[in-house]
Amino acid sequence: MSEDYRPMWTDLGLNLEAHDALLGVLGPLYEQTFLSQQNRPDGMQYFDFVMSEVHGLRIKELMDAKAEGRKVIGAFCTFVPEELVLAVDGICAGLCAGAEWAPEEAEKLLPRNTCALIKGAFGFAATGVCPYLAASDVVVGENTCDGKKKAWEIFKDLDGVNDFYAIDIPQTKSPEGIALLRAEFERFKTKLEEISEKTIDADNLKKGIATVNAKRAAMHRLARLRAASPAPISGLDALLANQVFFYDDPKRFTDSVNKICDELKQRVKGGLGVADRDAPRILISGCPMAVPNWKLPTIIETSGAVIVGEESCVGERGTQNLTASTGDTVDDLMDAIVDRYSKIDCAIFTPNPSRLEHVKTMAREYNADGVVHYGLQFCAPYQIEAGPVEKALEADGIPTLRIDTDYSPEDVEQIRTRVEAFIERIRG
Numbered sequence: 001m002s003e004d005y006r007p008m009w010t011d012l013g014l015n016l017e018a019h020d021a022l023l024g025v026l027g028p029l030y031e032q033t034f035l036s037q038q039n040r041p042d043g044m045q046y047f048d049f050v051m052s053e054v055h056g057l058r059i060k061e062l063m064d065a066k067a068e069g070r071k072v073i074g075a076f077c078t079f080v081p082e083e084l085v086l087a088v089d090g091i092c093a094g095l096c097a098g099a100e101w102a103p104e105e106a107e108k109l110l111p112r113n114t115c116a117l118i119k120g121a122f123g124f125a126a127t128g129v130c131p132y133l134a135a136s137d138v139v140v141g142e143n144t145c146d147g148k149k150k151a152w153e154i155f156k157d158l159d160g161v162n163d164f165y166a167i168d169i170p171q172t173k174s175p176e177g178i179a180l181l182r183a184e185f186e187r188f189k190t191k192l193e194e195i196s197e198k199t200i201d202a203d204n205l206k207k208g209i210a211t212v213n214a215k216r217a218a219m220h221r222l223a224r225l226r227a228a229s230p231a232p233i234s235g236l237d238a239l240l241a242n243q244v245f246f247y248d249d250p251k252r253f254t255d256s257v258n259k260i261c262d263e264l265k266q267r268v269k270g271g272l273g274v275a276d277r278d279a280p281r282i283l284i285s286g287c288p289m290a291v292p293n294w295k296l297p298t299i300i301e302t303s304g305a306v307i308v309g310e311e312s313c314v315g316e317r318g319t320q321n322l323t324a325s326t327g328d329t330v331d332d333l334m335d336a337i338v339d340r341y342s343k344i345d346c347a348i349f350t351p352n353p354s355r356l357e358h359v360k361t362m363a364r365e366y367n368a369d370g371v372v373h374y375g376l377q378f379c380a381p382y383q384i385e386a387g388p389v390e391k392a393l394e395a396d397g398i399p400t401l402r403i404d405t406d407y408s409p410e411d412v413e414q415i416r417t418r419v420e421a422f423i424e425r426i427r428g
């Protein structure tokens with residue numbers, strides 16, 4: 001890191017000893033996972049820098065913004081409408097939940113058979129090592145799956161969780177479900193107006209929509225470039241961009257992704273890639289992979305395949321669809337926001353046919369040879385949906401491998417054996 005941030009971390013109330021231990025694990029893991037890759041695009045240096053400063057400079061930026069009166073909204077889910085947060089000049093920050101951290105602390109509060117993502121959030125919070133959580137003026141918990149909605153009842157009272165706010169997400173996309181989402185986004189809008197002492201009007205909301213749309217459009221551009229053969233960027237690097245999406249300043253992030261896309265365009269033109277032209281092309285589908293969850297992609301890409309897309313909330317499920325900004329009133333724009341978010345095909349919805357269609361479309365558009373379905377253990381929505389997804393993809397001639405795992409490294413070699421066998425099957 002470029003400077004000594006310990007005074008800032010102390011002011012934030014972090015547990016410095018535990019935080020040092022966390023950084024001591026993350027730094028080497030990052031180097032080993034990312035810097036060892038061959039033929040990385042030059043533009044990835046920006047993301048390397050962001051990651052090296054993810055608990056440093058970015059947190060300082062948040063603290064400087066707070067000193068100017070801006071509000072930081074921490075969130076765990078892609079359902080939190082960043083457009084509204086930006087409309088009150090606030091900042092959205094993804095909260096730490098992507099690693100197994102202090103599971104023994106999490107298991108004092110939760111049953112063992114809770115998914116790793118929820119346990120990770122509790123481990124980070126309970127040990128005081130997430131500066132994003134500490135910097136958040138409001139922490140949004142989304143009532144999506146049973147695990148999350150019940151866990152928030154405990155999470156909200158943990159030390160270091162400021163002003164917890166639960167947002168209800170419907171379970172179906174019926175007119176009643178959409179009306180609930182509309183009411184919940186309206187309630188969230190009021191909450192943001194209260195804490196920021198600002199009013200959301202059509203102008204600031206349109207600006208918020210434009211900023212988030214630009215960020216998503218840049219990710220769409222990146223996704224399309226990965227359709228080329230050979231793939232111009234590794235799945236790990238593309239996943240990293242999808243992960244940084246939740247942390248970085250939106251405008252700077254958009255510029256950096258567009259810059260890397262310019263570079264990838266040249267690579268595609270010159271036939272330059274990160275893997276052999278005949279490397280099996282894999283689409284990942286399933287649970288979100290938050291920083292620093294790089295386990296499965298690392299296994300896949302060090303086994304001779306290349307990942308060409310992520311059907312995930314940290315990926316295209318989260319970034320697909322722009323918000324229309326054609327309305328002239330706040331009401332029109334709120335409708336457009338609800339319309340856009342109601343298309344997110346999270347497995348908490350029943351039924352959820354559009355997700356399967358999206359997986360098939362992605363497989364076709366990115367020329368995938370096979371799909372690896374990623375389910376976190378004890379995640380009922382995605383693990384249950386995995387069966388029908390696998391069946392439908394196989395029936396369409398798309399080889400599919402189901403991997404159910406957690407964040408621990410214990411099953412790495414077992415998964416590697418299955419992934420290698422899958423790659424052999426694809427190679428025929």
Ligand code: BJ8
Nearest residue numbers: 077078115144145147313346379
């Ligand atoms: S919109 S996928 S980010 S809820 S892995 S906690 S579902 S038991 S993360 Fe998600 Fe929002 Fe849906 Fe996306 Fe529950 Fe499953 Fe755990 Fe999960």
